[in-house]
Amino acid sequence: MSGSEGLLPPGAGYGTLVGAVADPLLRRRVGRPYWLAFAAGALGTALMLVSMGWLFVEGIGIWGVNTSVVWGFAIANYVWWIGIGNAGTFISAALLLLRQPWRAAINRFAEVMTLFAGAIAGLFPIMHLGRPYRAYWLLPYPNSMELWPQWRSALVWDCAAIATYLLFSLVFWWLGLLPDLATLRDRAPGRAGRLAYGVLALGWRGSARHWHLHDRLYRTLAMLALPLVVSVHSVVGMDFAASLMPGWEESIFPPYFVVGALFSGFGMCVVLAALLRWGLGLQAVITQRHFAVMAKVILAGALVLGLSYLTEWFTAWYSGDADERGHVRFLFGGEYAPLYYVLLACNVLVPQVLWSARARRSIGAVVAVSLLLNLGMWLERVLIIWNVLSHGYLPSMHGVFRPTFWDWALLAGTIGFFLLLFLVFARLLPVIAMHDLGKLLFDRQRAEAHAGEEDEARAGERPGGAGRGARPMGGAPPILAEFRDPLTLIDAAHRAREAGLRGLDAHTPFAVAGLAEALALPTPRVRPAMLAGGLLAAAFVYALCWYSAVLDYPLVLGGRPLHGWQVFLVLTFEAGILGATFTGVAWFLVAAGLPRLNHPVFDARDIGRASQDRFFLAVADPAADEARLAALLDGLGPLSIRRVAP
Amino acid sequence: MTQLFPPVANTLARAALLGAALLLLGGMGLLVTIPFTPHVTRQDVVVEQPVQFSHAHHVGGLGLDCRYCHTGVEQSRFAGLPPTHTCMTCHSQLWTNAAILAPVRESLARDEPLRWVRVHRLPDYVYFDHSIHVAKGVGCSTCHGAVQRMQQVRQVAPLTMGWCLDCHRDPAPNLRPREAIYDMGWTPPADQRARGEALIRAYMIRTEHLTDCSRCHR
Structure with a gap:
């Protein structure tokens, strides 16, 4: 694998990487461009709030929707936003599982993009309800009407899918952010900053046990994320495909929507990456290569999307159905045909320039393609609604949609709101996962070390031994040995365990691969717990669906059986994911003993650097003292060996 | 480095997390319960009427x-x-001077119906x-x-x-x-x-x- 080539600056150290991300945040004052963008975002937000307020007062009559095109802008914007929101968790989770090193610099802000875009997307269907204050009726809860949601409705699936996705993405993002908050706590120049980040970091101290658990939970969540990401946009596709309209009732819709969402999500990711790189001076960590790989993903997306369009036309022709054929004729020659040509150009033709390596290496070109494809994807979502609804089965119902001022105001307003949220985020939290960068650098360092002394390294890997080597720290204050580099720490950990020392732990800025084995830490049992939690939640929701649809509120729909297990599974799946996620988080907090804002190890000198660029071995064995440990670690060159004293 | 937080912060932070979770669950429980209460259903709420009709x-x-x-x-x-005339089938003869019936007599005199409050x-x-x-x-x-x-x-x-x-x-x-x-x-x-x-x-x-x-x- 080409590894981390071109992703990190050549002479980078752990400290410089942390500094590159944290210092613009903590120390640099923002300039005029930031405040101009902030003002634009605030203005947009105000426009959004005014539009929403007027909507609530007047009703959806202020939009251009009519009895033919009932979905209009609101649902198109919803699909567009949720599509943008799709890529973040995908980038973060799929690239983690695929071991793609270029994930490290872009996953954090992509996750935030997901959160914000997903939250904005969720607003649109609610506004479109007409009685937005009744949106909670979509949730199953014991109510005085003795009614339950209709589990066969795609709207109910949608509500569950988006809510699950948002909650999950929030947890996933938070889990990745937690160690970085500790870094900011230890690096913040002022006391207010240290306290604020300190509370949010929950007392994270980079303990090897915590990292071990964190790493495992994070990977497990990533595995849950993949089917979830696919399910969200499939469900959005089913909003359309489960209807009876020419051009919608096609089985290709769920996968076609998933690809479209990734496509537009990566497009937005490129734009944001370029903005952050320029605005925060992150040229060192967001590099040309990031844009080049994302360009390849975009190119692949454009090809699949082009194929989807071809399939759509082909099926219409091959089906011989007059209405399907009429729909395609309407696409190319109807009211909205010019927009359709723009769509095809933006989504399929323009991205073809990315075949050229020169174009992929030019950040400007990739950003330009991304902006155009986001326009194209917005047009696609708009046209998929306009073209179909304005040209349905009933010729007497044919009619076109013309957006009003408030349609445009709400779209512009939400873009402004997104901008505002993102600017606030970029000012308060690290836009790049610092501990992932550290891990990336460690991978490079280890690869270099291995190249020379592979055999020796293998000999150094001792079997797990008695497995009792590392036990939680007892009452005695630990002795800390400080190292400059994680490979030496692993060696030190091996030696300490060989020597039979008890109460071993380490404090590191990121999850050092191989450290848990060196300390013989037991495998955290978080996965069985998550499985149990997920199954329990899934079983509960399945039982709820069954009870409500079969026993409590039997409603025969078109002669379908009451026990429609196929549709119950949609909700069951989402509940399973949520149950596993929350079980995992609860397990993590309890097992790691967090929050623990005050801990003996925080008394140690320089322990603040354990979240940045130093690696500490902690020995809490009553039998050990500084001299014995120094003798044991002879030759490894620890920077210091000290007993923690309050 | 010195401790950023005093030892009591540990308890406070945990209590805050637990409290927030409980508050969330309790809040949701409250929202579910409220529609069943007389505040919303108006069950057993006595409303004041223009005449104290028993x-x-x-x-x-x-x-x-x-x-x-x-x-x-x-x-x-x-x-x-009932129109005021129905009341007057009896009350033109009975309790014709009772203070409690004054609004009824007034209604008849002015030919304006009594404004009963819907229960x-x-x-x-x-x-x-x-x-x-x-x-x-x-x-x-x-x-x-x-x-x-x-x-x-x-x-x-x-x-x-x-x-x-x-x-x-x-x-x-x-x-x-x-x-x-x-x-x-x-x-x-x-x-x-x-x-x-x-x-x-x-x-x-x-x-x-x-x-x-x-x-x-x-």
């Missing part, structure tokens, strides 16, 4: 039939409120018809309670949709023979289930359509 006196004491005043109950959706309020998207309920064996006291013992009429039933559905899904326990409809003291006999089923057939109630949405939401 059903206990007129129905329980004197034994007036419901239909003496609520004349529309057998023919129309609305049971009807049983249904949302405007609910179609409710008294006549069909009375015709199919639902007695007054089933929904309105023991009016003959109320000094001031209050809403006894919650009038939630769930409460309506309880009967629409299973009407048998509440159906009476025609002669017992206006019997304010009616209690279901021991074999009500069997009698109710028989009444469903006798009244020709098509139970399979009782819970159609359009039955009440037209």
